[in-house]
Amino acid sequence: MKIDGTDDPNSWEKIYQTNDAGWDIGKPAPPFVSLLERPPSWLSQGKIAAFGAGLGHDAVYFAKNGFAVTAIDFAPSAVKGIKKYSDSNDKLTPFLGDILNLPDDFESSFDYVLEHTCFCAIPPENRPKYVESVKSILKPDGILFGLFYRFDPADDKGPPHATSEEEVKELFEKDFEILDWHTPNNSHGRRKTRERFIAFKVKK
Helix, strand or coil: CCCCCCCCHHHHHHHHHCCCCCCCCCCCCHHHHHHHHCCCCCCCCCEEEECCCCCCHHHHHHHHCCCEEEEEECCHHHHHHHHHHHCCCCCEEEEECCCCCCCHHHCCCEEEEEEECCHHHCCHHHHHHHHHHHHHHEEEEEEEEEEEECCCCCCCCCCCCCCCHHHHHHHHCCCEEEEEEECCCCCCHHHCCCEEEEEEEECC
């Protein structure tokens, strides 16, 4: 399962080394807290791959709530930040790797993929590879869920790259069905109205 065409991880590593990760809110995203306070029928404890996990706030939160979380990032400093939590929580596994080029033993092994400001960091031309990677590691009835960011009319000088509802639906409609799609009312700061909570299930 080798998928080529990712951004240079060195540029992201420099951001973490200089403590310049402006997207990091220092806590789990409020919509995720709300999600686990009242879990939907499609969400129960299982194995999660957290894509572009950064410093791991969301991954840690789900691990504390009983999910087995593999937190994936290709910036070594980010993974090092996650490791300080995994040392005291056997539900959390840091993984240094590229989400578009994951090892073969990840195939069909996860119940969920967790998204939070990762899709928007991928250049639009590589987004089909993101969809392919998600589908390849999910079990046959697996679910991708999370917060997709940058639904706005601004010019695209990303990352974060602009996103449209039409693009997301077009990319996922072949292999996934929509379980949930809404604009959270408790998004953090300037993200209000600019992100969508979306849950996709692999089609049978």
